[in-house]
Amino acid sequence: MWELQLVFLLIVQCIVLIAFPIGFNGIKVTKQLVFIATFLIIVPAILLMVVIGVYSILYVLLSISILVYVKTRSGISLFHVLMSLSLAVLADHIASLIVFKFFDEPTFKGIYPILQVIVFLVMMTVLSLIYKKIFNVFKRMNISNRYISLLSILLLLMTLIFMYINILKMDEALFIKSVQANLFFFIIYISLFFIIIGCILYIANKQLQIKQKEQEIEGFKRYVESIEMINRDMRKFKHDYRNILTTMRHFIDVKDHEGLEHYFYNHILLAERKEVEDQLALSSLNRIQMISLKGLLTTKLLQAHSADIPTYVEVVEDIPTVNMDEITLNRMIGIIIDNAIEESKTLDDPLIRIAFIRMDSSIVFVCMNRYDNERELKIHELFQEGYTTKEEGRGLGLVNLRHLMKDKEQLRLSTKLQGDLFIQELVIGGN
Amino acid sequence: MRIVICEDDVVQLQKIHTIIANYAMMEDNGMTVVLATTDPEEVISFLDQEQADCYFLDIDLENEITGLLLGEAIRKKDPLCSIVFVTTHAEMTYLTFMYKIAALDFIIKDQTEMLQSRILTTLQEAHRKYIQIGQQEKVTSKIQIKIEGQIRNIDIDEIYFFEASPSLHKVIAHLENEHLEFYGRLKDYEDVHETLFRCHKSFIVNRSKIKQIDEKSRIIHLDNEETCLASARLIKGLKKQTV
Numbered sequence: 001m002w003e004l005q006l007v008f009l010l011i012v013q014c015i016v017l018i019a020f021p022i023g024f025n026g027i028k029v030t031k032q033l034v035f036i037a038t039f040l041i042i043v044p045a046i047l048l049m050v051v052i053g054v055y056s057i058l059y060v061l062l063s064i065s066i067l068v069y070v071k072t073r074s075g076i077s078l079f080h081v082l083m084s085l086s087l088a089v090l091a092d093h094i095a096s097l098i099v100f101k102f103f104d105e106p107t108f109k110g111i112y113p114i115l116q117v118i119v120f121l122v123m124m125t126v127l128s129l130i131y132k133k134i135f136n137v138f139k140r141m142n143i144s145n146r147y148i149s150l151l152s153i154l155l156l157l158m159t160l161i162f163m164y165i166n167i168l169k170m171d172e173a174l175f176i177k178s179v180q181a182n183l184f185f186f187i188i189y190i191s192l193f194f195i196i197i198g199c200i201l202y203i204a205n206k207q208l209q210i211k212q213k214e215q216e217i218e219g220f221k222r223y224v225e226s227i228e229m230i231n232r233d234m235r236k237f238k239h240d241y242r243n244i245l246t247t248m249r250h251f252i253d254v255k256d257h258e259g260l261e262h263y264f265y266n267h268i269l270l271a272e273r274k275e276v277e278d279q280l281a282l283s284s285l286n287r288i289q290m291i292s293l294k295g296l297l298t299t300k301l302l303q304a305h306s307a308d309i310p311t312y313v314e315v316v317e318d319i320p321t322v323n324m325d326e327i328t329l330n331r332m333i334g335i336i337i338d339n340a341i342e343e344s345k346t347l348d349d350p351l352i353r354i355a356f357i358r359m360d361s362s363i364v365f366v367c368m369n370r371y372d373n374e375r376e377l378k379i380h381e382l383f384q385e386g387y388t389t390k391e392e393g394r395g396l397g398l399v400n401l402r403h404l405m406k407d408k409e410q411l412r413l414s415t416k417l418q419g420d421l422f423i424q425e426l427v428i429g430g431n
Numbered sequence: 432m433r434i435v436i437c438e439d440d441v442v443q444l445q446k447i448h449t450i451i452a453n454y455a456m457m458e459d460n461g462m463t464v465v466l467a468t469t470d471p472e473e474v475i476s477f478l479d480q481e482q483a484d485c486y487f488l489d490i491d492l493e494n495e496i497t498g499l500l501l502g503e504a505i506r507k508k509d510p511l512c513s514i515v516f517v518t519t520h521a522e523m524t525y526l527t528f529m530y531k532i533a534a535l536d537f538i539i540k541d542q543t544e545m546l547q548s549r550i551l552t553t554l555q556e557a558h559r560k561y562i563q564i565g566q567q568e569k570v571t572s573k574i575q576i577k578i579e580g581q582i583r584n585i586d587i588d589e590i591y592f593f594e595a596s597p598s599l600h601k602v603i604a605h606l607e608n609e610h611l612e613f614y615g616r617l618k619d620y621e622d623v624h625e626t627l628f629r630c631h632k633s634f635i636v637n638r639s640k641i642k643q644i645d646e647k648s649r650i651i652h653l654d655n656e657e658t659c660l661a662s663a664r665l666i667k668g669l670k671k672q673t674v
Binding site for chain 2: 284299312314316353354355364368380416427429
C-alpha cells in the first residue's frame with residue numbers, strides 16, 4: 001500500500017514538473033506530447049527512482065529541459081524548467097511541514113501520502129501564481145539580453161544544487177527539524193535569487209535607456225547640423241541670386257533671347273528645384289514636437305538621401321507629443337522606414353513618401369514606397385516569422401512591429417499593396 | 432455635373448476655365464462651371480447655399496493650409512464630390528491631401544504642356560464617379576467600416592477573414608492585398624453578410640474564400656494561401672454550411 005502511494009506521489013510530482021514549464025511557455029498540448037511525457041519521462045523516472053533513488057531527478061530535469069527546448073528553442077524556457085523544480089522542492093517541504101504539524105495523528109497515517117499530494121498541489125499552485133506575478137514584472141522591463149538569461153539560469157542551477165545537497169544530507173531521524181531548517185534556508189535563498197535578478201535587470205534596463213537617449217541625442221545633433229547646412233545653402237543661394245541676375249541682365253542687354261532661355265532652363269530652374277526639395281523635406285520636420293522623432297527622421301532622411309532615393313516628408317500641420325512612450329514609437333517608425341529604404345535600394349526607380357497627418361483626435365503616420373510588384377508579395381507572408389527578402393534573417397522587422405504593437409491599445413497598424421506601392425499606416429489614437 | 436474652380440492667379444484661372452468650358456461644350460454632357468474665382472472665401476460662401484460635384488482647387492506653397500482648410504470644408508459639406516488640386520508642389524502635401532480630403536487627383540502646374548490633357552483625364556474620371564454615385568442605390572455586397580470618422584465600404588469579395596487583434600477592442604480585416612486594423616468587435620461583423628461565418632473565438636471567415644478545411648488540425652486554408660483557425664465547436668457548423 002505504501003509503495004503504491006509513493007509511486008503515485010512520484011507520478012504527480014513528475015506531471016507537475018512537466019506541466020509547469022509547458023504551461024508557462026505556452027506549448028500546445030497534443031497527443032504526441034502526452035505520449036512522449038509518459039513513456040520517455042515519467043516511466044523511466046520511476047524505474048530509475050527504484051534503482052538510483054533521489055538522483056533520478058537529474059534524469060527528469062534533463063529530459064524535460066530537452067523536450068521544452070526542442071519545442072520552444074528559447075533559453076528562457078529552461079529557466080522555467082529549473083524554476084519549476086525549485087518551486088516544487090519548496091512546495092514539497094511546506095507540504096511535509098503542514099501535514100506533519102496538523103495531521104500528525106494515527107488516524108491519518110494511512111492516507112499520509114495522499115494528504116501530502118493534495119497540500120503539495122495547493123502549495124504549488126500558490127507558488128506558481130506568485131512566480132507568474134514576479135516573472136511578469138521582470139518581463140515588463142523588456143530586456144532580451146543573452147548574458148542575463150544565461151546568468152540567471154546558472155544562478156538557478158546553483159540554487160538547485162545547493163537545495164539538493166541539503167536534501168541529501170538530511171538526517172532521517174530528525175526529519176521534520178531538517179525540513180524546517182531547509183525550508184527556512186530555501187526561502188531566503190530564493191528570495192535573494194529574485195532580488196539579485198531584479199537588480200541585474202534594473203541595471204540593464206537603465207543602461208538600455210541611456211543607450212537610447214544617446215541615440216536620440218545623436219539623431220538630434222544630426223538634425224541641427226542639417227538645419228545649419230540648409231541655412232548655409234540658403235545664404236549661398238541668396239548670394240548666387242545676385243550673380244544670376246547679373247548674368248541674366250547681360251543676356252537681356254545684348255537681346256540674346258535664345259541664350260537667356262537656355263541659361264534659365266538649364267542652370268537656374270534645375271538648381272533651384274533640387275535645392276528647394278532637399279530643404280523642404282527637412283524643414284517640414286520642425287512642425288513635429290517630439291525631439292527624438294525629429295532626430296530619427298533626420299537620420300533616416302539622410303540615409304535615404306545618401307542612397308539616392310527620392311524621399312518626401314510631409315508634415316503640413318503641427319504634430320504634438322503623443323500619449324505613448326516615444327522610444328517604442330520611434331522603434332516602430334524606424335522599422336517601417338528601414339523597410340522602405342531597404343526595398344527602395346533594389347529598385348531602379350524608387351520613391352518614398354512619408355507623412356504625419358492629423359485626423360480628428362489621432363495622428364496618422366503613413367509610409368509609402370514603391371516596390372517590385374513582379375515579386376507577387378502577399379501581406380500575410382510579410383508578417384510571418386523569419387520572412388525576409390534578404391539573405392540572412394534580417395526580415396524580422398514586421399514581426400517585431402506586431403510584437404511592439406501588442407499591448408498598445410491606442411495603436412493601429414494597417415498594411416496594403418496598391419499597384420506598385422507598399423503602404424504602411426500607423427494610427428496613434430486618443431490625443 | 433457642376434464644377435467649381437478656385438485659383439489665385441487670374442491667368443491660370445482663365446486658362447483652366449477655358450479648357451473645361453471648351454470640353455463641356457464639345458461633349459455636351461451637362462458639365463457646367465458654376466463658379467470660377469480667385470478667392471477661397473468665395474468658395475466658402477458658395478458652399479453655404481449651393482453644392483457642386485467637382486472642385487478644382489489651387490494650393491500655394493505659401494499657404495498650403497488654406498488649400499487644406501478649403502478642401503476640408505468642402506469634404507465636410509459633401510463627402511462624395513470630387514476634389515482635384517492644381518499645384519506646383521504636390522510632393523510636400525500629396526499624402527496629407529489624400530488622407531484628409533481623399534483628393535481625386537493632383538495636377539502639377541509646372542508641366543504646362545501636360546496641363547490640358549491632365550485636366551481632361553481628371554475631369555472624365557470625376558464624371559465617371561459622378562455617374563456611379565447616381566447609380567449606387569442598393570449596396571448589398573459591401574461592408575461598412577468606420578475608421579477615424581471616415582467610412583470605408585469594403586466589397587465582400589475582397590474579404591478573406593476578420594481577426595480579433597491580439598490587443599482588445601481591435602479587429603484586423605484581412606483583405607485582398609491589405610491588412611486593415613480598426614477599433615471594433617468581431618461580434619458586430621458576424622451577421623452582416625451571409626457568407627461570413629464565425630469559426631473561432633477570434634476569427635470570422637468569408638466562406639466563399641475557403642479553399643480547404645483541415646479538420647484534424649482545425650486550420651482553414653484560404654484562396655490566397657493564408658490560414659486561419661477554427662474551434663472544435665464551430666468547425667462543425669462551418670462544414671455543414673459549406674457542403
